[in-house]
Amino acid sequence: MMKILLVEDSATLRHAMSQYITDAGHTPLVAESGEQALQLLEDNPVDMIIMDVEMPGLNGFETTALIREWLGDHWIPIIFVTGMSEDEDYRQGIEAGGDDYLIKPVSKMIITAKIRAMERISEMRDQLNALNSELEAISQLDSLTQIYNRRTFNEQAQKQWLLASRQATCISALMIDVDHFKLYNDHYGHPAGDACLVAITDAIKSCLHRPYDLLGRYGGEEFVVLLPDTDKAGIARVSECIKLSIANKSILHEVSPTAETVTVSVGGACCPQTSGHSLEGLIKAADRALYRAKHSGRNQYNIDEMTAHRTVVIAHPDVEIQQQASQQLQQYYNLVTAETADEALELSLTIRPDLIILSPAMADHHGRLLSNRLSTTKRTSTTAQLFLGQPQADTTDVQPCVTLPLNQDDLLRMASQLLSI
Numbered sequence: 183m184m185k186i187l188l189v190e191d192s193a194t195l196r197h198a199m200s201q202y203i204t205d206a207g208h209t210p211l212v213a214e215s216g217e218q219a220l221q222l223l224e225d226n227p228v229d230m231i232i233m234d235v236e237m238p239g240l241n242g243f244e245t246t247a248l249i250r251e252w253l254g255d256h257w258i259p260i261i262f263v264t265g266m267s268e269d270e271d272y273r274q275g276i277e278a279g280g281d282d283y284l285i286k287p288v289s290k291m292i293i294t295a296k297i298r299a300m301e302r303i304s305e306m307r308d309q310l311n312a313l314n315s316e317l318e319a320i321s322q323l324d325s326l327t328q329i330y331n332r333r334t335f336n337e338q339a340q341k342q343w344l345l346a347s348r349q350a351t352c353i354s355a356l357m358i359d360v361d362h363f364k365l366y367n368d369h370y371g372h373p374a375g376d377a378c379l380v381a382i383t384d385a386i387k388s389c390l391h392r393p394y395d396l397l398g399r400y401g402g403e404e405f406v407v408l409l410p411d412t413d414k415a416g417i418a419r420v421s422e423c424i425k426l427s428i429a430n431k432s433i434l435h436e437v438s439p440t441a442e443t444v445t446v447s448v449g450g451a452c453c454p455q456t457s458g459h460s461l462e463g464l465i466k467a468a469d470r471a472l473y474r475a476k477h478s479g480r481n482q483y484n485i486d487e488m489t490a491h492r493t494v495v496i497a498h499p500d501v502e503i504q505q506q507a508s509q510q511l512q513q514y515y516n517l518v519t520a521e522t523a524d525e526a527l528e529l530s531l532t533i534r535p536d537l538i539i540l541s542p543a544m545a546d547h548h549g550r551l552l553s554n555r556l557s558t559t560k561r562t563s564t565t566a567q568l569f570l571g572q573p574q575a576d577t578t579d580v581q582p583c584v585t586l587p588l589n590q591d592d593l594l595r596m597a598s599q600l601l602s603i
Contacts, residue, residue: 184208184229184301189219189245190263191237195286199232199263199293206294216240220248228258230300232293235264235275243278250279257307259300263288324399326376327383332406335398336461339408342394343461346410346453354417354452355464356407357472358386358424361445361480362438363403369437378444379403381431389423406465414487417450421483424448440480447475448483459488463536470534473561477532492536492601493518497526497544497552498570503586507539507570510590511597523552530562537601538562539593542569542583553581566600 186208190196196212203210211226213219217239219231231249235242246260261282262275275283282296322334330338339355346353360366360382367375379399386397386405396408409417425446433444449472453464467488475484494511497520498504508517518533520526523546530538544552553569556562569583582600584593 184297184304185211185226186297187211187213187219187222187226187228187231189213189216189231189237189242190234191215192234195234199288202290202293203232203297205290206297208297216242216245216248219245220252223249223252229304230258230297231260233260233262233280235262235266235271243274243280246278246280259303261296261300327380327399329383329387329405330396330398332398332400335396335400335406335408338396339398340461342396342408342410343456343464347456350455351411352413352452352454353456353464354409354412354414354450355468356409356417356421356424357400357449357465357468358405358407359447359472359476360403361440361447361476362435365437366435366444378433381433382428382444382446385427385431386424388427389420406468412452413454414450414452414485417452418483418485421448421450421485425481425483445481447472447480449473449475450483450485451488452485453488464488466534470532473534474532492516493533494537494539494597495520495526495529495533495535497521497523497538497540499541499544503541503570503588506588507593510588510593514594515597522546523550523555526552527555527559527562530556530565531559534561535565537566537568537597539568539570539597542571542581568596568600 186203188196188199188203188210190199191214200210200212211222211228213222215237233242233246242262242264249260259281260279261284262280263284263286264271265286267285272283281300284292284296322330324331343353363375366378386407390397390407394410398406400406409420425448428444428446431444435442435444438445449468449470451464451467451471453459467486471484471486475482478484492515494515495518496504496507498507499521501521504519504521508519511517518529518535520529523544526538526540526544538556540552542553546552546555553567556565556567567581569581570588571586572583582596584596
């Protein structure tokens with residue numbers, strides 16, 4: 183049954199048409215003018231409108247144009263009923279937003295048939311909208327765990343980040359990785375691995391109690407959580423809850439070097455103020471903390487607090503050049519120094535710096551250039567590099583450089599430029 187708005191200034195036609203609508207099994211809502219129709223629509227949603235064209239004040243075309251503008255993307259069928267039958271009248275009716283055009287006098291059989299036709303169109307529209315909503319929901323969720331996929335998580339997280347920026351509140355993130363999951367999959371099989379990930383998802387969800395806490399599957403056995411308005415102590419509590427909740431699942435993991443049951447490593451990052459930072463930087467900081475948790479023995483969490491300064495590794499075998507670069511940059515960035523290629527690579531893998539400043543000739547004990555090793559190692563492949571001194575011939579077109587002896591303005595300018603990309 184539909185609710186149909188009848189807009190007609192003639193009392194005789196209003197009575198007859200209302201009866202037609204009632205006999206067809208629907209509920210009429212009556213308006214005597216275009217102005218009254220607009221007022222009724224504010225508080226009474228309807229499924230269809232039958233609109234007289236010739237009315238004092240707002241005519242049917244004008245009223246329909248206003249209704250279409252007010253409804254926006256929400257469509258309901260509108261049928262014009264009029265005594266005008268010229269081609270120009272049809273054109274005006276369609277342009278105003280009408281879906282059908284009937285010439286008076288209209289018989290009961292005709293109006294009943296038109297109502298049925300529009301009802302079928304409305305039903306098809308509702309079915310299509312339902313299918314589109316279902317498809318949209320499916321496209322937003324990970325098919326296995328039924329939580330946000332990476333793309334949707336990033337979209338929703340960006341909205342929360344902007345809100346935190348406007349409200350000047352802290353915001354935090356967690357990266358969660360299932361320990362030794364490949365061993366689990368290989369030993370128990372992929373169906374068991376899928377069931378394990380679903381159980382891990384349930385355990386994480388049990389620790390997120392606010393509607394604006396976001397959980398997503400970031401890929402494989404890795405999950406990501408965004409916690410708006412949560413400080414460092416808050417993410418420690420959530421991390422501990424997740425660790426215990428998963429332990430309580432007691433999912434047997436006979437081949438794990440860490441524990442007899444499935445465990446997770448958790449990395450957390452808190453951003454007290456968003457100014458000078460980005461959502462990508464927050465996730466990156468949480469990922470660095472996850473790396474430390476995994477390399478400290480797994481089955482634990484590690485939490486970092488983002489500072490206003492970016493982290494820069496300075497790697498150069500010449501201690502004097504290293505000290506000069508540090509003096510020029512220390513008031514702007516968090517600095518970590520390394521004298522050997524192996525030390526620089528280990529530091530870069532551990533702390534995930536925002537920029538690596540290095541000697542172009544710096545190589546490890548096997549003669550492999552540090553720059554190449556950084557570029558071909560997954561964890562550091564996207565980290566910006568800046569050479570101190572002219573790069574070698576095979577890297578000239580790859581990396582920017584600052585010539586020696588160091589010029590403070592050049593070094594700071596190049597570092598700032600690379601960190602702003």
